[in-house]
Every structure is written in structure tokens, then in C-alpha cells.
Amino acid sequence: MASFKFNFSNTEDILETQDEKEIVWLSSEEIVPGNQIKSLDEVVTHAKMFTCGEVEIGHVLFNIETFSKESSLKNLIEFSENKHSDLVTGKYEGGLKIWECTYDLIEYFETYPDEINFKDVKVLDLGCGAGILGIYAFTKKAFVTFQDYNKEILEHCTIPNVLLNIEEEEREDEIKRCKFYSGDWASFDELLEESEVFDIILTSETIYNQQNYKKLISLFQNRLRDNGNIFVSAKTYYFGVGGGTRQFEAAIENTNLKSKVVLKRNTGIQREILKINKS
Numbered sequence: 115m116a117s118f119k120f121n122f123s124n125t126e127d128i129l130e131t132q133d134e135k136e137i138v139w140l141s142s143e144e145i146v147p148g149n150q151i152k153s154l155d156e157v158v159t160h161a162k163m164f165t166c167g168e169v170e171i172g173h174v175l176f177n178i179e180t181f182s183k184e185s186s187l188k189n190l191i192e193f194s195e196n197k198h199s200d201l202v203t204g205k206y207e208g209g210l211k212i213w214e215c216t217y218d219l220i221e222y223f224e225t226y227p228d229e230i231n232f233k234d235v236k237v238l239d240l241g242c243g244a245g246i247l248g249i250y251a252f253t254k255k256a257f258v259t260f261q262d263y264n265k266e267i268l269e270h271c272t273i274p275n276v277l278l279n280i281e282e283e284e285r286e287d288e289i290k291r292c293k294f295y296s297g298d299w300a301s302f303d304e305l306l307e308e309s310e311v312f313d314i315i316l317t318s319e320t321i322y323n324q325q326n327y328k329k330l331i332s333l334f335q336n337r338l339r340d341n342g343n344i345f346v347s348a349k350t351y352y353f354g355v356g357g358g359t360r361q362f363e364a365a366i367e368n369t370n371l372k373s374k375v376v377l378k379r380n381t382g383i384q385r386e387i388l389k390i391n392k393s
């Protein structure tokens with residue numbers, strides 16, 4: 115096992131790789147919101163705002179002290195901290211922090227408001243972490259499915275985050291516009307109804323590991339409506355782990371997916387947004 119560090123802007127990401135054969139990927143399951151609706155007041159005291167231009171999205175602050183009562187989550191955080199890693203392949207895939215390409219995608223939608231209409235369409239926030247992209251689509255009246263590798267993150271972070279962005283008296287009803295799934299992408303794809311497709315798939319910082327490209331591409335092919343759009347916001351290269359936008363473009367070259375770079379950011383480590391459609 116080896117770990118790699120790299121710096122960009124004012125944050126430092128640390129990624130760690132592991133041999134594919136050692137990994138047992140977690141199975142997917144649907145997480146149904148329950149206690150989170152009643153206990154939201156407890157987490158609101160630990161909430162803060164994600165701001166990007168005019169967009170403001172409330173989200174819970176995530177640290178060991180705040181969530182020390184939740185043993186499974188505490189273990190997960192301690193595990194990653196002890197490993198000095200922002201992600202540990204197959205165990206914890208980085209969902210506890212908001213990664214910078216999330217900002218790029220929201221900024222892109224705000225700059226080109228006519229690019230996508232979210233009203234009443236089905237959106238998948240794939241590898242959602244805090245769920246900022248899905249919440250953005252939700253506030254624009256989409257029906258949103260949130261997927262994250264770690265169940266604990268959905269239960270203690272993503273679901274409270276969605277609820278924080280709904281008026282108190284509407285929470286019980288409005289949360290029904292959202293679904294939540296944990297686990298590995300291959301298993302998630304198997305768990306969904308065969309007919310389930312999305313108009314828009316949003317995904318940020320999920321193409322760092324080339325070992326996952328096959329299942330990611332298959333999920334895109336199976337779950338994108340024929341005239342739908344996928345937006346992949348990512349770095350051009352993830353040092354140490356080897357994935358990046360060029361590698362992902364190469365991986366979809368001989369498939370029925372076609373990709374176009376719609377935004378480039380050159381500050382710090384180069385970042386891009388790929389818009390992908392079925393050809």
C-alpha cells in the first residue's frame with residue numbers, strides 16, 4: 115500500500131491506493147430517512163453555509179467532536195485520520211469533505227442558467243458526499259437520488275444536509291422527492307429497478323481511480339436516459355492514483371458515450387467539466 119500527497123489552492127488532498135484484489139467493495143442498500151427529520155435541531159447547531167457566488171446551501175459541520183456519539187461514523191473518521199488519508203480505497207471514499215470540483219460545477223450552472231432545466235427531472239448525484247450538487251438540483255425542483263459509498267455519510271451528513279435546506283413544516287413531504295443509496299457503483303446499478311433512468315447525472319471528483327472506470331461507465335450507460343446529460347467535474351490528473359479527465363475520455367472512447375470539455379480551470383491543479391451524452 116502506498117500513499118501520495120498533492121497540494122492545490124489552499125487545501126491538501128491525500129490519496130491512498132490499494133491493490134484491487136485486496137478490496138471487498140460494499141454492497142448497495144437504500145437508506146430511508148427516518149430519525150434525521152426529528153433530530154435535525156441537534157445538528158443545526160453545527161451547521162454552516164456552502165457559498166458559491168449567489169448560491170447558499172446549508173450543511174452540517176463534520177468532525178469527531180460533533181459526531182462522537184455515533185460510533186460507526188467516529189470509527190470511519192478516526193480510520194481515515196489515522197491513515198493520514200482523504201480516502202482509503204474500498205473503505206472510505208472521501209465523502210466527508212466538500213471537494214473543489216463541486217464548486218466548479220455549481221459555478222458553471224450559475225453562469226449558464228439556460229444550459230440545464232432541473233424542474234421536475236430526475237437527477238442522480240453520484241458519489242455525492244455532502245450532497246451539495248444534488249441539493250442544488252433539489253432547490254431547482256428536481257427529483258434527486260443521492261448515492262455515496264459510505265452509508266454513515268448518507269445517514270449523518272447527506273440526509274441532514276438535504277433537510278436543512280427545506281422549510282421545517284415541509285420536511286416530511288419534501289424529502290420524499292429524494293432517494294438515498296449507499297455502496298459500490300456496480301452493486302448500486304444492480305439494485306436499481308431495470309427501468310430506472312435519470313435525465314441528469316452529476317458527479318464531482320469521482321474519476322480519480324481507474325480501477326473503477328468499468329463500473330462507472332457501465333452505470334452511465336445503463337442509467338442515463340437516451341437524451342440525458344452527464345456532467346463530470348474533475349481534475350485533469352490525480353497524481354499518485356493515476357485517473358483524470360484525459361484517462362476517462364480514453365476509457366469511453368469505444369463506447370456509446372461521447373464527451374466534450376465544457377469548462378477548464380487553470381488555477382492550482384487543472385480542473386475540467388466534461389459533458390457526456392449518448393451518441
Ligand SMILES: C[S@@+](CC[C@H](N)C(=O)[O-])C[C@H]1O[C@@H](n2cnc3c(N)ncnc32)[C@H](O)[C@@H]1O
Binds near residue numbers: 208320326
Ligand atoms: C472524492 S469524494 C467526492 C465527494 C463529492 N462528490 C464532492 O465533490 O465533494 C468521491 C466520492 O465518490 C464516491 N465513490 C468513490 N468510489 C466509489 C465506488 N467504487 N462506489 C461508490 N461510490 C464511490 C464516494 O461516495 C465519495 O463520496
